[in-house]
Amino acid sequence: MDYHKIFRHIPQAMVVVSPNYIILAATDEYLRLTKRTIEQISGKHFLLEAFPDRVLTYEENPVRKSLDKTLQSKKIDFLDVIRYDLPNPDAGDGEYDVRYWEASHTPVLNAEGRVEYIIQQTSDVTERELAKLALSESEEKFRFMAEAMPQLIFTTDATGELTYLNKRWEIYTSFPLHELLQEGWQKVIHPDDLPAVSAKWEEAFHNKANIQIELRKRDKHGVFRWHLCRTQPMEDEEGNIIMWVGSSTDIHDTRVMVQELLETNEQMSLLSDQVQHAYEKAESERKMLETLLVQAPAMFCILKGPEHRFELINERYQQLYPNKEMLHKPLAEAVPEIVEQGFIELLDEVYNTGKAYVAEEVPIMLDKNNTGELEETYFTFSYHPIFESDKVSGILAFGYEVTEQVKYRKKLRELGRV
Incomplete structure (x- = not known):
């Protein structure tokens, strides 16, 4: 029976070394993992010639320490997972492949009880360890x-x-x-x-x-x-x-501000038929409302008439479109990319019915830089009708961007955390 042939075809990565760590034999699986031929490594010192460590000295080499322990104790020794890079024979000098290994060293004793051979059985766990990292x-x-x-x-x-x-x-x-x-x-x-x-x-x-x-x-x-x-x-x-x-x-500041704005808007409608003194008071409150809208930390705009023409845009809203002039233009003309996304129909519904519309974390494709390049951005927003003499005259649009929160949840979901 050809034991040497049988050993070579064992479907595990194994190499046999002498007590002075000279390579004597190796399985085909070991040669495949290390990208070597038996002629390249046979008769060579296991660690000094065939597979020297690229960083550690021979005395520091953990494989040598495990081999020494097996040689001295005459018992199998298990080596923890280690990174042990191997020279790449297909690349130039000094090129190494990053590799992680698990290994054990088993002594083979002769009739006198001395170690005659040491068998290293090893597993390439590089893919697993890199995935963990x-x-x-x-x-x-x-x-x-x-x-x-x-x-x-x-x-x-x-x-x-x-x-x-x-x-x-x-x-x-x-x-x-x-x-x-x-x-x-x-x-x-x-x-x-x-x-x-x-x-x-x-x-x-x-x-x-x-x-x-x-x-x-x-x-x-x-x-x-x-x-x-x-x-x-x-x-x-x-x-x-x-x-x-x-x-x-x-959302405390935003909530309080919206409530105040809505209350102020109702007061303005009630004061529309009052005497000049009441008119002046309402005008003062309107200017205050306009100032609040312009300086608000959220995005506000007022759209007037059935064409939804921009009458007022605060700074936070304008920052979405730094290169566009939108004031006094119809929404469909100023921001044409939103027409096919259904928002004109939503505004028409609010304008015609007088019922507010609220949406959360809605994706909107916007041409922010006026270049034709659309960017997906998420918003939570609401449309509130503005009444004058019991009729809708315009729409107050309020919202804030939530793109980062949505992306964060998507990342967590991809990671399996949500």
Whole structure:
């Protein structure tokens, strides 16, 4: 029986060395993994000639240490996963392939009990280890993104128990993260809002549905401010929820401003038939409204008439189109790319019915730089009718961009975190 032939065809990567670490034999699988022929390595010192380490000295080499341990103990020794790059025979001098290995060294004893041979069995685990490194780097990047987000980011387990809060929580509330994670989050929420929050959670758990709720949270100054909180479940392949991920955005200033603007608009309509003194007062309030709109941190514009002609555009809205002149132009002429996206029909509906329209996280293709290049941007917005003498005379458009939040959730979903 040809034992040498049988050894060569063993479907595992194995190499046999002498007690002084000279290569004596190798399986075909070992030669395939190392990109060598038996003629290239046979009779050569395993570590000094055939496969020298590109960085470590011979004394520091972990493979040599494992071989020495096997030689001295006469017992099998298992080598932890190591990076051991190999010279690339197909490239120029000094070129190495990055490789990761798992290996064991088994002694073969002679009749006198001395080590006659050492068999190294090895596995190339490069692909697995590189994937682990890539996953680790990806997780670190997304953790960095979560920490850098201006929103309050959180995750919970399947039962709703908090598992992670980004650093923004500690900055916003002044409470240590460990305290918030240990049920301290409840004192952040306004007591009057806790029942509604609990009810929303119970409904979401039952229906495995997203959560969206406005509630008040305590900031570091002890002031309760309005937040928009969104939470989304992550399910496994069988449809079981394994975690929840959510964000909380401070919308207090915007909420208060919109309410004030709507109230002011109603007051202006009621004062339209009053005497000159009332007219002057209404005009003053209109100018104040215009100033508020122009300086608002969200995007505002007023569209007048059935053509939806721009009458007022605040700076935040104009920043979307830095190279366009839009004031006093019909919307379809100023921003032609939105015509085929259905927004003219929505505005017509609000104008004709007097009913407001609200949309969340809607993708809109915009030609921001007036170059013909369309860019996908996400917005949460609303259209509110403006009444004059009980008739709709225009539309107040209010919104804010949420592209980064949407992209972040998509990234988390791709990573399997949502």
